[in-house]
Amino acid sequence: MFRRVSGLLIAVVLAASACGTSDTSDTSGTAAAPSASSGAPAASAPAATELIVFAAASLTGTFTELGKTFEAAHPGITVKFNFGSSATLATQITQGAPADVFAAASPATMKTVTDAGLAASPTVFVKNKLQIAVPPDNPAKVESLKDLTDPKVKVALCAEQVPCGAAAIKALDAAGIKVTPVTLEQDVKATLTKVELGEVDAALVYQTDVIASDGKVTGIAFPEADQAINDYPIAVLSKAPAGPLAQQFVELILSQQGKDVLTKAGFQAP
Amino acid sequence: MTLTAQLRITRAAFRLDLDLDVAPGEVVALLGPNGAGKTTALRLLAGLTRLTDGHIILDGLPLHHQATEKRPIGMVFQDYLLFPHLSALDNVAFGLRCHGTGKAESRRQAAEWLARVGLTDHAGARPRQLSGGQAQRVALARALAIRPRLLLLDEPLAALDAHTRLEIRSQLRRHLADFDGATVLVTHDPLDAMVLADRLIVIEHGGVVQTGAPVEVARRPRTDYVARLVGLNLYRGVATGNQIKIDDVLFTVAERLDGPAFLAFAPSAVALYRTRPDGSPRNLWQARIDGVERHGDNVRIHLDGPLPAAADITPAAVAELDLTPGQNIWASVKATETHIYPA
């Protein structure tokens, strides 16, 4: 037990050091399908029937749908998902969790995995953009980012330690606006809940979250959001037990069909 | 009468019906076996248990509708129930404080009471540092300090060892003599009752079976329980003149009486014979030895047969008669050592 605890901590430390460096390394990722995934040893993959995908929690709806599409196209194959916080998933992968594909919500978390030599050449497959989320009745009459500076408007932001918080700071900086939030939430879902319950008048969350909320919050686009776009990279893991299947799944995500499903959910093509 | 009470309570497995009158300064002991309802009677008087029916009048004022804390009572519990977190002095002062006396004055009076029970040196002691006898005295001081009109004592000496008991009993007797209110004492120890009480009320199965002065009750027990308590053999029969027939045995007695009567005699009055004695001694019957046990300096022989009885004889006599359990034997009692009274 002791070794596992300390091992986990090492992984967390690694993830942290990855976060500390800049995100630029991943901006080179293009839409071109990577020819990598060479690490998958064909010999150790005798007719895989199972594909294991680790994906960021924000991808739950879209990836589940695309997983069914994949199963339909590959009879006898089952796609299993592990959705969660990208940082947690990255830790699990570096700790040896058996996974074929990793789709992260930020380049930084993906870098943890590539730095550990467990994946090569990740590809950015979608981008996610911030919106101002307000309750449907918009009690504070928020219309633009500037309205959030009004001290009477209660604003929730994600904590700067989590991706949506970092993005919010970037956007606000770009707009040259200083907002004093009443709370810095631990993740985007918690932030959204505060808006849904009307505890705050506005929050900065991802466009996909607004769409997923199914009308419980209203999204307001703002131009400065373009300054803080979040990239989602995907990669086949080098030890992928399912081998070529993993590559085929990534190809589906990058295909027009995949793009359609993702953009419908509010993601943007890279 | 200071106290007039009709205590009635009916529960699924228990019933109590007891009339009680206690004069000022009088000590009445409720005597009875376990489960007879003695403690319940005290709790009814204290208001800790609710009356089903009846009343409690103290000094002409009805008490039964009042909450416990409003009743002018003092109570000493069987295991004293001194508050473990308070010193002896504060235990005694507790009731005074509750009655609105100031802190300093309460402590002053409490100290007086502790002096009266001879515990000045232990005023600061916590209850667990006190001996049983000391704790009993603190409990008594605590109950008396609030100057109650009715003092309730629940088995006040039961938790003490034999030696301490003797000493505390005589002290208690003195304190009770000084107390001018009514006292109701519950005990199952006849000696406590005899020494402490002016009057006994014997309760069995929730009802009164006998009342009277201690000497009267001791001389003329009316139930097996009382007879056992006071150490007498007791029988019920029908008397004609100076004879009474108990079962098939005809006793000749010194007193004259007609009709249903009790016959009582002490175990020491019984004489035992291995064979039927010569001549024709009266009051002779045959019995079987059921048990033999030491009883003080003598030996008590339990006799079985038509007339179960206890007989006290000397150890020398036991050896001489070579008595063993199961053996058949003859027993007799002298007419002058019997006592009969109307049933």
Added chain:
Amino acid sequence: MRETERMPVAGRLPWVLVLPAVLGLVFLVLPLAGLLVRAPWSTLGQRLTEPQVLEALRLSLVTATIATLICLVLGVPLAWCLARLSFPGRRVVRALVTVPLVLPPVVGGVALLLALGRRGLVGQWLDSTFGITLPFTTAGVVVAEAFVAMPFLVISVEGALRAADLRFEDAAATLGASRWVVFRRVTLPLIAPGIVAGSVLCWARALGEFGATITFAGNFPGQTQTMPLAVYLALETEPEAAIVLSLVLLAVSVIILASLRDRWVNSP
């Protein structure tokens, strides 16, 4: 004197008990050892003096203490009612008291928002009548902590009340003490060890509270960011800082509880 009276029955240790006990202790302490081994000792002093750390620590101690006091004021009478009064539905009430124990704290936080939030059942009225909104305030932190921690106090105190000898209360009544005086001067001192134990549990739970707090009160440094919230967010980016914060929280609570124990629990 007591010691010699209570000589052990036999010289042999009862292994059946000692072995699981040792395993249990190891199980509890090992994760702590993990933290200690990984702690960045060299930068410890510097991290400790960071104003945000001290701020979060101060906030944690203050809110946990106030929450415990609130739990005492409300929880002891509640425990008394459960232990001493018989009323219809008492079992249901007792079960309801344990709800915060069973509820995942985050759900508890949402429930608090639905009740006391700006648009909540009662919160709406609080806002419109008194202009009070609890979420995102330090008071909100106290509310969330009290909600989650109160069952620990109520259950401990109710247990103590049930174990206490009722006849002491009878004795006090015969001495003229009203119910309130009986409660204050006899019952409370008698169950003091139970109350102390319950308060300790309650305080410790409040100190470590995370889910309900972050959900109901949010997270803002100096206002609602307690140590557990700071720890959680630090874990996202700076695990070393998270370890330091955890150790600080642990050390402070251990020191406080140990000193309290000596003062309160050992006295009669």
